Amino acid sequence: MNRFLLPLGAFLLLVVVLAIGIRHAPEKDIIASPLIGKPAPAFSLPDLSDPSRTVRSSDLRGRWYLFNVWGTWCYECRAEHQTLLEVQQAARLPIIGLDWKDDDAQARDWLAQLGNPYERVAVDHVGRTAIDWGVYGAPETFLVSPEGTVVYKLVGPLTQATWTRDILPRLSRQPLPGS
Amino acid sequence: MSRRRPVAMLLLLGALALAAAALAVDPTEMPTPQLQARYVALTHELRCMQCQNETLADSPVQLAADLRAEVRDMLLAGKSDEEIRAFMVARYGDFILFRPRFTARTAWLWLAPGILLLVGAAVLVRVMRQRAALLAGDIEPVEDDGRN
Numbered sequence: 001m002n003r004f005l006l007p008l009g010a011f012l013l014l015v016v017v018l019a020i021g022i023r024h025a026p027e028k029d030i031i032a033s034p035l036i037g038k039p040a041p042a043f044s045l046p047d048l049s050d051p052s053r054t055v056r057s058s059d060l061r062g063r064w065y066l067f068n069v070w071g072t073w074c075y076e077c078r079a080e081h082q083t084l085l086e087v088q089q090a091a092r093l094p095i096i097g098l099d100w101k102d103d104d105a106q107a108r109d110w111l112a113q114l115g116n117p118y119e120r121v122a123v124d125h126v127g128r129t130a131i132d133w134g135v136y137g138a139p140e141t142f143l144v145s146p147e148g149t150v151v152y153k154l155v156g157p158l159t160q161a162t163w164t165r166d167i168l169p170r171l172s173r174q175p176l177p178g179s
Numbered sequence: 180m181s182r183r184r185p186v187a188m189l190l191l192l193g194a195l196a197l198a199a200a201a202l203a204v205d206p207t208e209m210p211t212p213q214l215q216a217r218y219v220a221l222t223h224e225l226r227c228m229q230c231q232n233e234t235l236a237d238s239p240v241q242l243a244a245d246l247r248a249e250v251r252d253m254l255l256a257g258k259s260d261e262e263i264r265a266f267m268v269a270r271y272g273d274f275i276l277f278r279p280r281f282t283a284r285t286a287w288l289w290l291a292p293g294i295l296l297l298v299g300a301a302v303l304v305r306v307m308r309q310r311a312a313l314l315a316g317d318i319e320p321v322e323d324d325g326r327n
Contacts, residue, residue, distance in 0.1 A: 032272060033272065034268065034269060034270070034271070034272040034273075035270070101241065126245075127241075127242070127245045128245075131245060131246065131249060131270060132270060133270070134270040134271050134272070136228035136229050136242060136271065137228075137229055137242075
């Protein structure tokens with residue numbers, strides 16, 4: 001009898017370890033961003049609506065904003081577009097777009113057809129700014145504080161559920177400008 | 180049929196060789212053999228974040244190509260391997276390293292195989308000793324079961 005006790009004990013221990021591992025495993029495709037709590041990466045990129053103008057991260061200081069990475073080639077960006085429009089109307093929260101590796105004319109058509117939730121759209125043709133933000137797939141959305149700190153990152157399409165559950169509570173800790 | 184087999188075999192081997200060449204997604208060549216070796220090593224130990232189970236060197240997606248270009252440019256700019264790894268970790272987190280660093284959080288990951296090996300060795304030694312003791316104490320003659 002005793003000779004079975006040790007293997008059985010080892011087996012049960014393994015079961016417990018694996019159960020804890022499964023219970024606590026983060027979702028496979030969501031990797032915590034090392035940027036959270038750190039300053040938002042600086043950028044200076046052409047403006048989609050007028051490429052002779054420049055969108056600078058330093059212009060965005062002093063207010064909360066959402067930084068949304070998208071592209072017309074991105075299927076799920078179409079799915080989240082309506083939510084972005086709703087959020088922009090309801091929350092008076094500026095949304096800054098990063099048009100990632102996209103065709104400018106197609107991107108302008110997309111906004112003309114689907115509506116434009118963005119205050120400004122920065123154009124990243126080479127993808128360098130996206131790398132600085134640790135982007136690995138569109139859509140991705142960052143919440144940035146008035147001090148320029150990344151507070152939250154969402155990988156995948158923004159939904160009303162994630163908006164109310166994850167973003168709104170972080171905003172309400174500090175009053176929105178004008179609210 | 181059987182006479183055609185060697186030809187078919189050669190064709191198959193040729194196709195495989197071509198496939199291997201076509202699979203090499205990264206045509207980058209560095210100016211010196213030393214830089215080339217470091218480039219190859221680094222792109223093989225960094226993860227393609229989009230596909231997650233491929234290295235930067237093996238992944239055909241655009242983001243991997245962009246990150247390989249970053250590695251190349253940093254090497255050409257004289258950055259050290261550690262600086263390049265730090266650049267990647269600052270943006271994508273520890274997950275981008277296929278070889279995790281030894282920290283308090285990852286210690287068990289590095290130590291567990293050694294500990295398990297020692298445990299296995301201890302069990303093996305114990306079982307062998309027990310069997311040796313059994314054999315030494317076994318003085319009963321083997322009974323003829325009539326099979327021979």
